[in-house]
Amino acid sequence: MTTPIIGQVINLLASLLLLIAFAMLSQRRILSLINLFALQGLVLSVSTAVVAYSSSQHHLYYSAALTLILKVLILPSILHRLIRKLNVKWDVETLLNIPITMLLGIVLVIFAFNLAAPISQMASTITKGTLGIAMASVLLSFLMMITRSKAVPQVIGFLAMENGLFFAATSATYGMPMVVELGIALDVLVGMFILGIFFFHIRETFDSLDLQHMEKLKED
Amino acid sequence: MNLSAILYQLLQDTLVVLAAPLLLGWVNQCRAWLQNRSGAGVLQPYRVLVKLFRKDAVLAHNASYLFRFAPYLRFACMWLAAALVPVLATDLPLSPAVDVIALVGIFALARVFISLAAMDVGTAFGSLGARREMLVGFLAEPALLMVFFTASTISQSTSLITIVETLAHKQFLLYPSLAFAAVAFVMVLLAENARIPVDNPSTHLELTMIHEAMILEYSARHLALIEWGGALKLLAYFSIGIALFIPWGIAEGGDWGGLPLAVAALLAKLAACGFGLALLETISAKLRLFRVPEFMGTAFLLAVLGMLTHFLLGS
Numbered sequence: 001m002t003t004p005i006i007g008q009v010i011n012l013l014a015s016l017l018l019l020i021a022f023a024m025l026s027q028r029r030i031l032s033l034i035n036l037f038a039l040q041g042l043v044l045s046v047s048t049a050v051v052a053y054s055s056s057q058h059h060l061y062y063s064a065a066l067t068l069i070l071k072v073l074i075l076p077s078i079l080h081r082l083i084r085k086l087n088v089k090w091d092v093e094t095l096l097n098i099p100i101t102m103l104l105g106i107v108l109v110i111f112a113f114n115l116a117a118p119i120s121q122m123a124s125t126i127t128k129g130t131l132g133i134a135m136a137s138v139l140l141s142f143l144m145m146i147t148r149s150k151a152v153p154q155v156i157g158f159l160a161m162e163n164g165l166f167f168a169a170t171s172a173t174y175g176m177p178m179v180v181e182l183g184i185a186l187d188v189l190v191g192m193f194i195l196g197i198f199f200f201h202i203r204e205t206f207d208s209l210d211l212q213h214m215e216k217l218k219e220d
Numbered sequence: 221m222n223l224s225a226i227l228y229q230l231l232q233d234t235l236v237v238l239a240a241p242l243l244l245g246w247v248n249q250c251r252a253w254l255q256n257r258s259g260a261g262v263l264q265p266y267r268v269l270v271k272l273f274r275k276d277a278v279l280a281h282n283a284s285y286l287f288r289f290a291p292y293l294r295f296a297c298m299w300l301a302a303a304l305v306p307v308l309a310t311d312l313p314l315s316p317a318v319d320v321i322a323l324v325g326i327f328a329l330a331r332v333f334i335s336l337a338a339m340d341v342g343t344a345f346g347s348l349g350a351r352r353e354m355l356v357g358f359l360a361e362p363a364l365l366m367v368f369f370t371a372s373t374i375s376q377s378t379s380l381i382t383i384v385e386t387l388a389h390k391q392f393l394l395y396p397s398l399a400f401a402a403v404a405f406v407m408v409l410l411a412e413n414a415r416i417p418v419d420n421p422s423t424h425l426e427l428t429m430i431h432e433a434m435i436l437e438y439s440a441r442h443l444a445l446i447e448w449g450g451a452l453k454l455l456a457y458f459s460i461g462i463a464l465f466i467p468w469g470i471a472e473g474g475d476w477g478g479l480p481l482a483v484a485a486l487l488a489k490l491a492a493c494g495f496g497l498a499l500l501e502t503i504s505a506k507l508r509l510f511r512v513p514e515f516m517g518t519a520f521l522l523a524v525l526g527m528l529t530h531f532l533l534g535s
Contacts, residue, residue: 008394011533015396018525019403026518099517106524113532129533 006054013047014130017167021140024160025105026098030088030152034079037156041071044163048170057174063181070185075159075192082196088152088209096147105140112136134168151202151209155195162188229312233303240302240451241265243494250498265451272444280341280437290337291438291445297330298452305459308482310381310470318380320368324361331357338434349433352509356418356430359516360411363404366523370401371464373530380463388467396533400526402465407519409457416501418512428506462489
């Protein structure tokens with residue numbers, strides 16, 4: 001394959017990531033949210049592998065494989081088990097209605113693209129154009145965490161944000177050193193377990209996973 | 221301007237008007253297969269048209285000339301739109317007229333008149349359908365325009381001919397922005413052709429119908445023209461989609477040698493798109509009417525994202 005085609009494939013995958021970030025933002029069901037998260041991990045893994053192939057950076061293959069195992073297989077299956085045990089298949093409640101969230105999302109995308117433009121001009125990597133998309137998907141996941149009131153979608157937003165950061169690292173500097181990446185992967189996994197335990201405690205204390213109940217703690 | 225090019229244009233225009241019901245029949249047949257029914261065959265729309273043309277028209281007492289005139293106008297608009305879009309060849313006598321903004325205008329003209337005609341008789345259903353149609357239309361139009369602008373930024377022209385030539389006959393490139401635009405275009409196509417997530421073409425349930433409510437008062441040849449116009453509209457949208465996103469195989473203007481290949485490519489693409497539409501309709505559930513603005517807002521958003529990614533990623 002020639003280099004221009006590879007660059008275009010990377011751009012296409014990056015746009016797909018952005019599309020999935022918006023789909024997550026507009027999603028009302030927890031189950032579809034988890035599936036979208038798995039899909040995002042898959043796209044991320046493929047794009048990392050393509051970057052690894054084009055830049056012959058072998059350590060990127062390992063991070064692609066790590067992403068595939070952790071974010072496509074393990075984390076979604078943990079999340080599936082969690083929502084089955086917690087019995088939370090209800091529709092996601094949003095604090096803002098979805099069209100307004102989407103419009104805010106567009107504003108964030110424009111902001112991220114403008115912010116990334118001067119940085120990506122200095123980068124010399126093949127993926128420099130996609131830095132804006134990576135920042136946009138970080139901000140969009142952040143927006144998702146802010147606009148959801150239930151615990152599980154917020155955690156998914158957090159994990160999606162980590163995906164965006166990982167993509168930003170790949171597109172700006174061909175990924176972080178292997179030690180850092182392994183550390184982050186372990187952190188995410190452990191964080192997921194701890195948050196899973198938290199879910200049960202929150203539900204036992206408040207009879208609900210709605211985090212708005214926790215605001216009452218101050219007044220007691 | 222030579223005779224050969226004019227002949228080519230006439231051939232294309234006759235082909236679209238005759239083949240439009242066939243496309244509708246194919247989509248319905250695919251839907252029937254996917255839903256485990258045997259279906260009425262791909263020729264059923266022709267039979268319906270013949271039956272309707274043979275009947276006597278019934279008009280309400282208070283129907284004005286607008287009511288009688290609207291089906292002809294809608295049919296003419298849809299035929300014009302379907303005939304303008306380059307389906308077989310690019311450089312034809314009518315080519316200078318094929319501007320995407322003009323195409324949106326033609327669709328809007330037909331929509332305004334059919335809605336006015338629906339309100340003309342003064343029945344509750346007619347005005348209900350007209351209002352809903354205008355609601356969907358005013359949300360779908362900006363999304364459609366943004367899709368066109370995304371495609372125009374690549375070829376630096378709003379002429380559909382130039383867009384097709386840039387995409388079909390230049391070096392092959394992957395455009396991420398066009399992927400966004402394609403998704404948005406499919407959503408607009410579903411809404412504008414009264415297809416399932418937005419409207420159901422085969423229902424007469426008063427709470428949900430949009431398009432069918434508008435044409436409830438029509439009968440015989442007027443209804444036939446409206447149905448035929450609907451088939452032409454579907455074909456026009458399919459051809460626009462093919463021209464924007466999968467234009468390969470189209471012949472250069474006046475090139476008779478490329479005709480068999482162009483016709484074969486067109487038929488294959490239309491059949492594939494028709495099957496895709498039937499599949500989409502089968503796997504999705506109809507939206508509540510108040511969710512439709514959200515659906516169309518998403519289409520608009522995707523088209524805007526397409527433009528933004530075009531400016532970010534360049535190419």
